[in-house]
Amino acid sequence: SQPDRLLPIGSAALNPETGLSFNVKMGKFIINLHDRPEVPRFQVSAVTQRDQFQYNSFSNTAGITILWDMNSRTVATFGYDHVNQIALDSSAEGSDQSREGFMSSLSYKVSDALGVGFDAGLSMVNYTEDFQNSGTDYHLGPTFQLRLSDYLSMQGAFGYQGGSYGSG
Numbered sequence: 001s002q003p004d005r006l007l008p009i010g011s012a013a014l015n016p017e018t019g020l021s022f023n024v025k026m027g028k029f030i031i032n033l034h035d036r037p038e039v040p041r042f043q044v045s046a047v048t049q050r051d052q053f054q055y056n057s058f059s060n061t062a063g064i065t066i067l068w069d070m071n072s073r074t075v076a077t078f079g080y081d082h083v084n085q086i087a088l089d090s091s092a093e094g095s096d097q098s099r100e101g102f103m104s105s106l107s108y109k110v111s112d113a114l115g116v117g118f119d120a121g122l123s124m125v126n127y128t129e130d131f132q133n134s135g136t137d138y139h140l141g142p143t144f145q146l147r148l149s150d151y152l153s154m155q156g157a158f159g160y161q162g163g164s165y166g167s168g
Contacts, residue, residue, distance in 0.1 A: 032065040039088070057095060059085040073109040094131030100124045107143070115145040119157055125165075135165030 019036035037060045063081030070076060083099040100123070107117030120140040127134050141159010148154060 028069045030067040030069075032067070034061070034063055034065070036061045056089050057085055057087050059083060063101075075107050075109075077103070077105045077107075079103045094127070094129055096128040097132070097134075098126050098128070100126075105143070107145070113147045117143040117145075119143050119159070133166040135163055137161070137163040 018038065019034060021032060021034045024031045024033075037058070039058050061081050061083045063079060065077065065079040068076040068078075079102070081099075081101040083097075083101065085095065085097050085099075087094075087096055101121065102123075103119070103121040105117055105119045107115050109115045118141070121138065123137045125134055125137070139159060139161040141157055143155065143157040145155045146153060
C-alpha cells in the first residue's frame with residue numbers, strides 16, 4: 001500500500017549481530033544488501049586455561065537477499081552470500097577459506113498461526129591452502145512456522161542434507 005521507497009537500516013555494535021544492512025522496497029520486492037564482519041569466540045576448557053575464550057579467525061559475509069511478496073499468503077526468498085574466513089593465529093592457518101552460498105525458499109501462510117514452506121541451499125567451499133579439501137554442501141526440504149501467541153512462536157525444518165568434497 002506504500003509507494004516505492006528506500007528504507008536504510010544500519011547497525012554497528014560489538015556483539016555477534018554486528019553488521020550493515022540496507023533495504024530497498026520496489027513494488028512487491030524487498031532487496032537487502034548486507035555485510036557482517038565477525039570474530040567468533042571459541043571456548044577452551046583445558047587444565048591451564050579453564051573456561052578461557054580464544055579468538056582464532058575473522059570472517060566477513062557480504063551478500064544480497066531478495067524477498068518477493070507474491071500475494072497475501074505466498075512469499076519467495078532468494079539470496080546469495082560471499083564469505084571470507086581468515087585465521088588470526090598461526091595454528092589455524094589451514095582454515096582460511098571462501099564460500100559462495102545460494103539459498104531459496106517458498107512459504108505459504110495457511111492461517112494466521114500456521115505457515116508451511118520449502119527451503120533449498122547450495123554452498124561451495126574453497127580452502128586457500130591444500131591442508132583441507134574444498135567441496136560443495138547442499139540441503140533441501142519442507143519447513144513450518146507456528147505462532148503460538150503474540151510472544152511465542154516455533155519453526156522447524158527437515159529434509160535432506162549432503163555434500164561432496166575432494167580427496168587427498
